[in-house]
Amino acid sequence: xxxxxxxxxxxxxxxxxxxxxxxxxxxxxxxxxxxxxAALVILVLILIGAQIHFGDFVNPRTLSSLLLDNAYLxxxxxxxxxxxxxxxxxxxxxxxxAFTGIAAAQMxxxxxxxxxxxxxxxxxxxVIGLMIGVLVQYFDVQPFxxxxxxxxLARGLAYVVSLKSIRVENxxxxxxxxxxxxxxxxxxxxxxxxxxxxxxxxxxxxKYTRFGRTVYAVGGGEQxxxxxxxxxxxTKVLVYVISGVCGGLAGLxxxxxxxxxxxxxxxxxxLDVIAAVVIGGTLLTGGVGYVVGSLIGVLVYxxxxxxxxxxxxxxxxxxxxxxxxxxxxxxxQRVIVVRAERRR
Amino acid sequence: xxxxxxxxxxxxxxxxxxxxxxRGVTIRFPGVLALDRVDFTLxxxxxxxxxxxxxxxxxxxIKALTGVYSVDSGTIxxxxxxxxxxSTADAQAAGISTVYQExxxxxxxxxxxNVMLGHEPRGLRGIDWRTTHRTAAxxxxxxxxxxxxxxxLSSHSIAVQQLVAISRAMVLDARVLILDExxxxxxxxxxxxxxxxxxxxxxxxxxxLFVSHFLDQIYExxxxxxxxxxxTLVGEYAIDDLPRGELVTKMIxxxxxxxxxxxxxxxxxxxxxxxxxxxxxxVGRKGVLEPADLDVFxxxxxxxxxxxxxxxxxLVRLLCGADRPDTGTLSVxxxxxxxxxxxxxxxxxxxxxxxxxxxxxxxxxxxxxxxIMLGIQARRGWLRKVRKQEQDAVVAEYIKALGVRPADPNRxxxxxxxxxxxxxxxxxWLATAPELLILDExxRGIDVGAKADIQRKVAELxxxxxxxxxxxxxxxxVLRLAQRVAVMRDRRQIGVxxxxxxxxxxxxxxxxxxxEGSVA
Numbered sequence: 001x002x003x004x005x006x007x008x009x010x011x012x013x014x015x016x017x018x019x020x021x022x023x024x025x026x027x028x029x030x031x032x033x034x035x036x037x038a039a040l041v042i043l044v045l046i047l048i049g050a051q052i053h054f055g056d057f058v059n060p061r062t063l064s065s066l067l068l069d070n071a072y073l074x075x076x077x078x079x080x081x082x083x084x085x086x087x088x089x090x091x092x093x094x095x096x097x098a099f100t101g102i103a104a105a106q107m108x109x110x111x112x113x114x115x116x117x118x119x120x121x122x123x124x125x126x127v128i129g130l131m132i133g134v135l136v137q138y139f140d141v142q143p144f145x146x147x148x149x150x151x152x153l154a155r156g157l158a159y160v161v162s163l164k165s166i167r168v169e170n171x172x173x174x175x176x177x178x179x180x181x182x183x184x185x186x187x188x189x190x191x192x193x194x195x196x197x198x199x200x201x202x203x204x205x206x207k208y209t210r211f212g213r214t215v216y217a218v219g220g221g222e223q224x225x226x227x228x229x230x231x232x233x234x235t236k237v238l239v240y241v242i243s244g245v246c247g248g249l250a251g252l253x254x255x256x257x258x259x260x261x262x263x264x265x266x267x268x269x270x271l272d273v274i275a276a277v278v279i280g281g282t283l284l285t286g287g288v289g290y291v292v293g294s295l296i297g298v299l300v301y302x303x304x305x306x307x308x309x310x311x312x313x314x315x316x317x318x319x320x321x322x323x324x325x326x327x328x329x330x331x332x333q334r335v336i337v338v339r340a341e342r343r344r
Numbered sequence: 345x346x347x348x349x350x351x352x353x354x355x356x357x358x359x360x361x362x363x364x365x366x367r368g369v370t371i372r373f374p375g376v377l378a379l380d381r382v383d384f385t386l387x388x389x390x391x392x393x394x395x396x397x398x399x400x401x402x403x404x405x406i407k408a409l410t411g412v413y414s415v416d417s418g419t420i421x422x423x424x425x426x427x428x429x430x431s432t433a434d435a436q437a438a439g440i441s442t443v444y445q446e447x448x449x450x451x452x453x454x455x456x457x458n459v460m461l462g463h464e465p466r467g468l469r470g471i472d473w474r475t476t477h478r479t480a481a482x483x484x485x486x487x488x489x490x491x492x493x494x495x496x497l498s499s500h501s502i503a504v505q506q507l508v509a510i511s512r513a514m515v516l517d518a519r520v521l522i523l524d525e526x527x528x529x530x531x532x533x534x535x536x537x538x539x540x541x542x543x544x545x546x547x548x549x550x551x552x553l554f555v556s557h558f559l560d561q562i563y564e565x566x567x568x569x570x571x572x573x574x575x576t577l578v579g580e581y582a583i584d585d586l587p588r589g590e591l592v593t594k595m596i597x598x599x600x601x602x603x604x605x606x607x608x609x610x611x612x613x614x615x616x617x618x619x620x621x622x623x624x625x626x627v628g629r630k631g632v633l634e635p636a637d638l639d640v641f642x643x644x645x646x647x648x649x650x651x652x653x654x655x656x657x658x659l660v661r662l663l664c665g666a667d668r669p670d671t672g673t674l675s676v677x678x679x680x681x682x683x684x685x686x687x688x689x690x691x692x693x694x695x696x697x698x699x700x701x702x703x704x705x706x707x708x709x710x711x712x713x714x715x716i717m718l719g720i721q722a723r724r725g726w727l728r729k730v731r732k733q734e735q736d737a738v739v740a741e742y743i744k745a746l747g748v749r750p751a752d753p754n755r756x757x758x759x760x761x762x763x764x765x766x767x768x769x770x771x772x773w774l775a776t777a778p779e780l781l782i783l784d785e786x787x788r789g790i791d792v793g794a795k796a797d798i799q800r801k802v803a804e805l806x807x808x809x810x811x812x813x814x815x816x817x818x819x820x821x822v823l824r825l826a827q828r829v830a831v832m833r834d835r836r837q838i839g840v841x842x843x844x845x846x847x848x849x850x851x852x853x854x855x856x857x858x859x860e861g862s863v864a
Contacts, residue, residue, distance in 0.1 A: 028495040032452065208470025210462065213453075217461055220450030227448045228512070229433035230462050287452035 009255040035281030035333055036293035042325075043300045050307050060185035062306065067188070070302040071195040072097065072250040072257065075233035076273045077280070077294040078202040079246030084277055085206075086218045087286025088136060088143035089343040090243045092128060092150030093250070094269030098262070100124050100160040100251030104165035105261025106172075114172040122248040128154055129244020147240075151270070158263035168255055176256040191253045198246065202291040215239060219286030275322055276301045279329050300325070348847035362421075363388050363519055363551045364409065364440070369418035371398055371404055381418065382577045384570055386520060391542060391552045393562045400402055402555055405572065406522055409440050409553075411435040423519070441513030445525035447505045449497055449512070456480035456493030457609065459511045474740075483511045487541045500796040503534035505599030510541060521545060522553045527561055531834065532856075539565050542600060555719050557651070559588055559852065571595055581626035592848065603675035610843045612807065614644045614827055621780045621811040622694065624663060626672035633658045635671050635836035638813075638830055640780060645802065645812040647826030647843065649819055649851050655835035656698060656815050660782045663701070665689035683759065695719070695778035699785035699815070701762070705769045712748065712768050713739040715757050719772035742771035763794025770798065774805070781805070782813045787821060799825060819848045829853055 027034075050057040067074075076093045083090045097173025100121040107117045130152050133144035133282040168174070176190040206212040214235040226232045255261050282295025301322065308318050364386040371379040379401045387394055394416070396402050407413040410419065411429030419426050422438050429435045429855050432442070449458045457464075459480040462470045477493045484491050489507055499504060506526055527535045542565060546552055556562055562569065569586055571578040571594045578594045586594075591724045620639035628635035633655045648656040661667040663674065665683035673680050676692050683689045686696060698704035706715055716739050720730055739753045746767040748760075757768055766786055773781055783802065787795045803825060806812050816822050822829055823843045830840045831854055838858050841851065 025492070025495075028492070028499045029454070031496055173423065204470065210466075210471070211465070213457065213461060213471070216453055217450045220452035221448070224448040224450055227432050227442070227444070228450075228461055229436045229516075269715070271656075287450070 032288040033281075033290070035283075035288075035329065036290055036296060038332060039280050039282075039293060039296045039300060039329075043296055045302065046300065046303050046307065050303070050310070054310055057307075057310070060187075064187045064192075066299065066302050066306060067192040067195065068257075069305075071189075071191040072254040073269070073273060073276065073301070074195040074295060074298045075198045075246050075250040075253060075275050076243075076269065077298050078198045078291055078300050079243035080273050080277050081202065081280075081282055081289055081291050081294045082206070082215055083143070083243045084274070084282050084284060085215050085286055085289040086239050087222070088151075088234055088236070088239065089147060089274070089284075090129075090132065090240060091144065091147040091270045092132060092154055093243060093247045093273055094266035095151045095154035095158065096125050096128050096244060096247030096250040097254055097269065098265040098267075099128075099154040099161070100248045101265055102158045102161045102166065102261035102263045104251065104255055105137060105168050106161050108168055108170045108173065112113055114170050117170075117174075118252060121251050125246070125248025125251065126241050126246040127244070129241040129247070130237065132244070133240030136240065139235045149226055155263075155267075161261060162261070165260045165263050167260045173256050174259070175253070176253070177259070191256055194249065194253060198249065199291055199295050204293055211238065216287060219283075219288070222286075252309040272322075273299065275326050278333075279322075279325055281329075281333075283333055284330075359667075361387055363423055363652065364606065365424075366405070366409065366609055367419045367421070368418045369405070369408055369420065371408055371413055372416050374574075374761075377535050378575050379408065380575045382572065382575070384577070385580070386551045386553055388519065388551050389546055389549045390567045391554055391565050391567040393554050393556070393569045394572065395555075395562065395569055395591065395595055396578075400572040400595070401575040402572060403524065404575070406442065406524055406553070406555070409435065409520075410440060410522065436516050436518075438821070439517065439519035440523065441516050441518035442522040443506065443509040443513060443526055447502065447509055449496035449509055451496070453497060455484075455491050455497055455500065455508055458497050458508055459493070459515055461512075463515055479515075480511070483514055484508070487511055487514070487544065488537070501534075503530045503537070506530070506538065507541060510545075516546070518550065520551045521557075524555050525557070526554075527556055527558060535561065537841070557857070558847075559591070560856065562591075563588065568576050588829055588849070601780055604655065610824055610827060612643075612827065614641050616641050618642060620675075621677060622663060623675045623678075624672060625675075627659075627662050627669045627674060628671045629658070629662060629667060629669050630671075632667070632835065633662065634836040636830075638663070638837070638840070640811045640813060642779070642811050643806055643809045644816055644828070645826045647805045647822035647829040648813065648815045648832060649822050649829050649855065650832030651817070651855075653835075654832040655837070656832045657784055658835065659830075659832065659837070660696065660784060660813055660815065661849060663689075664694050664782055666696060683801040690776060690778075693777065693779040694782070695773035695776055695780070696782040697773050697786060698783060701765060701769065706757045708756070710757060711754050712743065712757055713753035714744065715768050716742055716771045719774075719776040738775055742775060746771050746801060761790070761794070763790035763797075766790055766798060770801065778810070780811045780813070782815075784815045785817065786814075787816060787818070795821075819851050823848060823851065831858075 027283070034318070047058050076097065080090055080093065103124065104117050104121050108114065132146045132150045135141040136143050179190055180187045204248055206215065213226065214230045214232070217228065217230055218235055219320070222232060254265060276297035277294045278284060278297070279300050280293035280295070282293060304321055305318055308315060349484045362385045366382065366384040368381045368383065369379055370381055373500070376780065382401065382405060384405060394402050404413065410416050411431050411434045421427065427438055429438070450461070453461070456477040460476050465475040465479065466472060480493045484493070487507060487510060489511070491504070497508065510521070526538060530538065538823045542552055554566060563583065566583050568580065568582055569591065570580045571591065573595060575679065587803070603627040618641060620641050623639040625637055636659055638646065638659070648659065650656040658667070658695065662669045665688050668684060674683060675681060676694070681855070683692065683694070689696065702708065707718070713735065716733055717730065720738065743753060744750050748764050752767070757765055761766065772785065786798055799821065802812055814822060814825055823846070826839055827844050829843050829851065831838050831851065833855055839854065841854065
């Protein structure tokens with residue numbers, strides 16, 4: 001009576017006969033890491049390809065600016081990872097980023113101290129996230145619809161604040177962008193540090209807190225998680241709050257990056273974020289995904305962007321390539337899921 | 345004491361030792377009294393079987409005890425203190441854990457994490473994974489399981505997952521463990537392993553509430569039996585005081601008389617010289633169903649007996665075009681054919697009524713009339729309009745023939761009781777004038793009256809020449825209606841029995857023993 005038999009009847013055909021024991025253990029333990037590793041392989045391949053093609057692509061300057069240019073995207077992707085792992089979606093992030101950005105620019109323009117403005121941006125994002133979370137959890141609204149409402153609300157608020165771009169001259173905000181900490185040829189900006197900190201904190205929360213594990217449990221089976229006595233309601237609301245907070249933080253970073261608040265910022269950014277998260281190996285059906293994977297996803301996204309700029313090609317190629325990659329990743333994920341189901 | 349209690353064999357020994365004591369518990373759903381003043385007592389260190397037919401109130405009682413449903417009247421006391429549970433978390437905190445038939449764990453997480461989720465040991469840097477996995481492994485080992493706790497849950501068999509769920513209950517320090525149909529998808533060795541675990545827990549003083557359809561298993565593991573019928577308590581008995589036959593009688597009760605009349609159906613002779621309406625030879629699908637043979641003649645009712653997951657639904661889905669077989673041939677009226685979609689099957693006059701009434705059957709937001717018309721419309725094609733008068737006539741006819749209550753064609757189907765929804769669904773398929781009607785669990789979860797109505801109607805239709813395939817978990821029902829019974833187990837057809845030659849126990853034995861060991 002062996003209990004370690006994994007496949008009662010259907011196993012004969014499915015388990016490849018010559019898989020080494022080590023590989024089998026790895027798959028049984030870490031099947032969910034595979035899509036992320038695939039993304040990493042693709043990132044490396046793109047970098048190698050670009051290096052061969054351009055001769056001088058992989059250098060400290062390009063890679064440092066990759067982080068700088070995509071800092072806001074990275075922050076949004078961390079929040080989005082939490083939401084998608086629960087099986088939800090947050091379409092509001094681009095608008096939240098624009099709203100907090102323009103509102104901050106307006107307040108700074110009126111001489112409000114950045115010590116008040118920056119926390120207010122975070123808070124604004126959190127409030128919109130809370131609203132979406134409450135709609136999803138307590139009013140049983142589809143996350144797509146609830147966050148779509150959040151999208152329109154935040155975008156509308158952004159237009160209410162100002163229809164035109166507002167320059168930001170606050171020294172603290174400018175400092176975030178203009179400071180370069182050099183490490184030999186490499187450099188980091190405070191915005192980049194913020195983004196990396198978000199990744200580190202996000203990854204630790206997902207892995208080492210009960211809240212983080214509940215996020216996975218909800219994505220694996222909401223009903224099961226509830227029956228297991230986990231705090232499902234609180235968790236589901238909180239992931240949208242986290243995504244909102246990331247939206248506010250991204251608003252700060254983008255405002256610093258562009259030196260202005262602009263109400264039309266980030267239109268469609270939510271879709272770029274979702275694409276990056278999915279490329280990074282997070283399953284849209286929930287339950288599987290890593291913050292580090294999303295970091296890789298954003299880097300893949302940013303690298304393709306840079307490559308296309310280098311080639312001087314139309315940026316529409318960017319869309320086409322990202323579209324094709326998404327398609328590929330979703331098919332890969334689907335195959336993994338189907339195989340996992342069949343293995344039972 | 346409930347008024348409906350008959351001859352409780354044991355003198356009342358309910359004292360302070362009971363870990364769970366339910367008194368006069370009543371739960372009402374719209375239109376149905378799910379539990380009517382039921383008493384139930386669970387003592388530490390016993391395995392207590394809760395028995396009753398489908399719809400008797402077993403799962404309602406369990407859900408009341410686990411805080412899923414709130415009680416309309418009556419009390420629940422745990423270890424002598426009266427409690428009101430508003431969620432499963434509440435019940436768990438009071439020491440009541442449940443392992444459901446469909447495993448309520450997270451397939452995407454590791455075995456160890458599933459055991460410990462919500463109770464992981466934490467250090468300064470958050471969850472201490474090493475200790476978590478070590479503790480989980482210890483809990484699993486105490487149930488006799490040696491598992492790599494870092495493997496993903498979904499890579500294990502259902503049996504192992506079930507045991508993981510029990511380990512989880514032990515982490516919660518459960519004093520009461522509810523096992524709701526835990527054995528329905530396990531093979532014999534796995535059941536034995538589960539029973540070893542259950543006995544171990546019982547000896548540790550855990551009170552175990554066990555629900556199963558398998559009488560053999562009930563008699564193997566239980567110390568005591570409580571029987572429910574139609575939401576009322578029949579009685580509580582020590583296992584030795586209640587022989588099998590008596591248990592079945594108590595479970596079925598007066599329903600037996602009510603349905604006796606239909607039993608002539610099973611004895612009706614069938615002309616098997618004509619071409620069968622449908623004939624399947626070696627029809628199967630890789631990983632879903634091993635090749636099976638089945639034929640149904642005009643006027644015949646063929647029952648399919650088997651447990652949930654035994655392959656009975658999978659078989660009929662292959663017959664009606666819902667899934668495509670990858671082996672074997674299918675002939676309709678003697679002509680070999682391929683049915684690629686349910687619509688295609690409907691053109692050949694084969695109608696399939698799914699077991700999943702809500703998801704694949706009725707459209708709850710449409711009216712009774714609209715639901716019935718859907719069937720006709722699907723057969724005629726969407727372009728040809730059915731005239732209004734014709735519609736009204738057809739709808740009125742079926743409402744009357746099937747006894748749909750309320751007899752209002754403009755009522756939303758979602759507002760009807762389960763039994764009447766089922767009648768509407770039956771009406772929809774009958775309106776397509778089928779030659780073969782496939783009914784998958786048409787009587788599950790509906791009240792006795794409606795059940796009798798549907799059975800009577802099916803028997804009547806067969807007498808008029810309709811061929812029927814009838815699936816039900818209730819063997820009594822299958823044997824009452826069908827002339828032949830195909831028996832399924834482990835996604836395999838293990839035989840076809842003449843129903844006049846067997847009784848319920850015979851089928852159960854057949855199901856459990858025939859062909860044992862021939863599958864890898």
